[in-house]
Amino acid sequence: MKARAFKYFRTQSLEDALQAFDRAGGEGCYLAGGQSLVPSLSLRLQAPELLIDISRIESLTGISRSGNVLRVGALTRHAEMLTSPEIARHAPLLRRAAPFVAHPAIRNMGTFGGTIALADPSAEFPAMTLAMDAEFEIASLAGTRTTKADGFFRGLFETGLQPGEILTAINIPCFGNADRCVFDELARRRGDYALVGAGVQGNFAQDLVSTIRIAFLSVGSTPLRARHAEAAITGRALSADAISDAQAALGDDLDPEDNEETSATMRMHLARVLLGRLLGRLSQPDCMRQDEVT
Ligand SMILES: Cc1cc2nc3c(=O)[nH]c(=O)nc-3n(C[C@H](O)[C@H](O)[C@H](O)COP(=O)(O)OP(=O)(O)OC[C@H]3O[C@@H](n4cnc5c(N)ncnc54)[C@H](O)[C@@H]3O)c2cc1C
Structure with a gap:
């Protein structure tokens, strides 16, 4: 399919872009990298009259x-x-x-x-x-x-x-000296959207979790923080018991639905497995330091 005909406006000015959207009376759409918008136009999921290219601002x-x-x-x-x-x-x-x-x-x-x-x-x-x-x-x-x-x-x-x-x-x-972070996801093939993914960033005092934020993707209609799991592990060392408590608490955070990719039960299982792996990995040295570009 091809996109519906549209007008195109490229500007280097933030003010001009905002004004162009205003003048379009609800028929404008911003274009940045185009990696989601262009496929969406081609499939006619969206059909704005005016594309406002903000990529040179x-x-x-x-x-x-x-x-x-x-x-x-x-x-x-x-x-x-x-x-x-x-x-x-x-x-x-x-x-x-x-x-x-x-x-x-x-x-x-x-x-x-x-x-x-x-x-x-x-x-x-x-x-x-x-x-x-x-x-x-x-x-x-x-x-x-x-x-x-x-x-x-x-x-x-x-x-x-x-x-x-x-x-x-x-x-x-900014990532601090006492911070640690880790990311991973489970997908059928590398590069596919994940069946479940999560990032964890925490602040540690010695080996105790002072604060921690756990955020999941692909488990609901929005990205989600796992606040019950966070609470279950805060103030504790990353022991097997603490990790297991966080995994159990995840049931109060996530409520995935069945879809054609996988069942809700499987997705919940994968989320618990992933959380266990990530919290376990937070004890490894590579999660405790800043990265360097080589
Ligand atoms: C084959 C394929 C595989 C992909 N796989 C992944 C993946 O594994 N993980 C992943 O995260 N993404 C994936 N993407 C999506 C990709 O990361 C997109 O780049 C991203 O989702 C949108 O960024 P964009 O700059 O291309 O935005 P655009 O496509 O230009 O815009 C997307 C939407 O955001 C709006 N918008 C853009 N910038 C702004 C702004 N600054 N302010 C207000 N509104 C704005 C636009 O109006 C539009 O509605 C995939 C895309 C494709 C085509």
Whole structure:
């Protein structure tokens, strides 16, 4: 199938993009990396009259650190998650999740902001923003605002972005000396969307969990934090008993549904297996240090 005819507008100005959306009267759509939008247009799942290409807006690019916060521009490509020294050092969870996002050709074009705005529950990075306690910078004609990742993902492909708003950057608390993180997912084939995936980031005092955030993908209509599992392991060492308690508590966090891929029972089982593996791996040295780009 081919996309329905549309008008195309490319600008280097955030203000112009916002105004173009406003003038389109609900018939506009932003285009970033196009890796989800273009297939969706081709399948006529979406048929906007105007595509507003935001991919050349300078203020949406760049990765910079200010104090304890890493600011990652919305146009940062998935591939940069693998090559950026700042990401490796200050947001290693993103680097660890990045190889699981699609394939190199898609990673070369797809953007961090695009995947957050789309909010596919099977996507890796939206869940990781929950695990990292990220905050989103959002621009509209009314000005700018920020909002936490917690509460942003509201339903299937539904977020706290209002019509016309542009996600400009993702702010991430920098990975500290006492922090540990780990990511993994289970998929039928490497590069496929995961049957279940999760990222864990925690802060440790000696070997006790001070705080921990566990975020799952592919287990519901949104990326999800496993708050009961987090509570079950907080204040404890990563012993077999503590891990087993966290796995048991996961039943209060996740409620997957049957679908054509797999049954709800199997998905829940896989989620528990994955959580056990991830919490076990948090004791390994490679989870305790920043990554380096080689
Ligand atoms: C074959 C294939 C396999 C894939 N596999 C995976 C995978 O395993 N894991 C995964 O996570 N993803 C996967 N993807 C999706 C890919 O990661 C997309 O890049 C990503 O979902 C969207 O980013 P984009 O920049 O391409 O956004 P676009 O496709 O340009 O836009 C997506 C949506 O977000 C909106 N949008 C984009 N940027 C902004 C912004 N800054 N502010 C407001 N709205 C915005 C657009 O209007 C549109 O509605 C796959 C895609 C394909 C085609």
